[in-house]
Amino acid sequence: MTNDIEKLYAEIQKGNENIIAQAISMVEDGTKNGLKLMKKIYKNVEPAYMVGISGPPGSGKSTLTQRIVQLWRKQNKKVGIIAIDPTSHFSGGALLGDRVRMNEISTDPNVFIRSMATRGSLGGLNSSIYDTVLIFSLAGFDYIIIETVGVGQNEIDIVKLADTTVFVTVPEAGDEIQAYKAGLMEVGDIFVVNKSDRPNSQQMVLTIEQLVSFKDEDKEWKPPVISTNALKNKGISDIKDWITKHHDYLLDNKLLKENRKQVIKAQMINLMEKTLNEKYIKPILEDEKFPEHIEQIYDKKKDPYSTVEELMPFD
């Protein structure tokens, strides 16, 4: 692994796949050179357009992602995909999954797929996700897809980083879609009801149309609800066109800048959490006395609230 930052930077810029993969690992591992590299990239690189794709498992997101990427490839666009796996850092799960799921595009040299964990090694949202967006951007990718496999609060926060968020669901999601109401409204710029050949597909489109009709009535953007069948390649170009329309909308209304500032804020919070974990929580957990605290709390000799007050005696 090369340690010369300038050389790393230049090789990433050339699109050297091995170096891109190495650079992401350096950043994920929190190495000093990874940090130096990111400081340089941050000041010199404009992030490429980010598209978030989210939705419940089984909704066919990976197939849909592949199809959209194939359309972009016909326009000669380069695409980076960050696939977020809902596996914990500790089980080391987020390394292989997605190349398998996206086998139709994974051999294309102009498509780069990287799987990442939701969390960083010290808890908190994984700040390496946005670092990876920037590394891909330096490498000249035109679009970056952030796909989350899980559907939880962390995953919603991650796709919110994206400029355009596509929320995918299926006709069957029925009742429970109601439970997502608030989350949906927050997150979706474009809604997709995939597997349109199944029963109740049109009903689901209507349900979502109704839910999103209440969304921020003062905003000009009315999220479209698109019916697709990814396996049969139906409706995919509609999604691609709506992504372009949403991009134009953001530019016309100077909202892209606002979104990018939100991303910077989120990234800073992630970095602050990481710093605090490293400085305060990690040493406490690694202290040989920590298991004794747990033992005493288990035995009801003390409680966790007082113990934390004692371990973190801030004013």
Place this chain on the structure above:
Amino acid sequence: MTNDIEKLYAEIQKGNENIIAQAISMVEDGTKNGLKLMKKIYKNVEPAYMVGISGPPGSGKSTLTQRIVQLWRKQNKKVGIIAIDPTSHFSGGALLGDRVRMNEISTDPNVFIRSMATRGSLGGLNSSIYDTVLIFSLAGFDYIIIETVGVGQNEIDIVKLADTTVFVTVPEAGDEIQAYKAGLMEVGDIFVVNKSDRPNSQQMVLTIEQLVSFKDEDKEWKPPVISTNALKNKGISDIKDWITKHHDYLLDNKLLKENRKQVIKAQMINLMEKTLNEKYIKPILEDEKFPEHIEQIYDKKKDPYSTVEELMPFD
């Protein structure tokens, strides 16, 4: 709202529904009395048996939960349900949802349902979730169900608090179940394939059986895979029986104690994160100079890594 901790404690113990609801709100809001109450509860109350129910949206978890609760009610058991919604704290979404979804049991005075957000007000896992478990335990509930609507890393961490975790899926989840492989192995003590009337149901049972057969071969517990149809009330008593079997297994192998210690550790980490957020991150975000930092980073005059180093000058 009463401020006398002894009186609050006594009323919760009597099962006074209004006071239970008040106490949970006090804890969620982080009031001083809420903290005092929790310190007292922690030292005096043994947590009731916790059952986590997790799975993708549309898998029918709420219906399944209702049916299991109805079986426990026939045995005159009292049940507390904590329904975790994947809505952000900021949108205030987690207040109404689940009484609607569980209308068959929500009027039963021996069943108490509380919806909560994944995150606390200051980010990090919501430490009030386990506080609520303890309040329910003081109130004499025999079982506490923690149901997560989302399927993400946070949600997996929450159900892992439970003594027995039931992972629900549906025949269609097909390919993407593979993506969950690592998460599944970590999380599930009992697997349920719901909606057994649908095609490929038996195939899905076999797929999961295969996945879990690799799980911790040295452990004695082999997670069962149960086929159910919650709407038609098929297979529910199997789930109930397996929960009892898993409880016995934990007791026989002294694993319940280990799990409870893990819960204490997780709760302490949550509390430490909350403390650090309050002490360090909140003041930075609320400082009037913070938007300037964002502006300068956006303009590429500085980068977020150096800015965080400057804002948190720890050695």
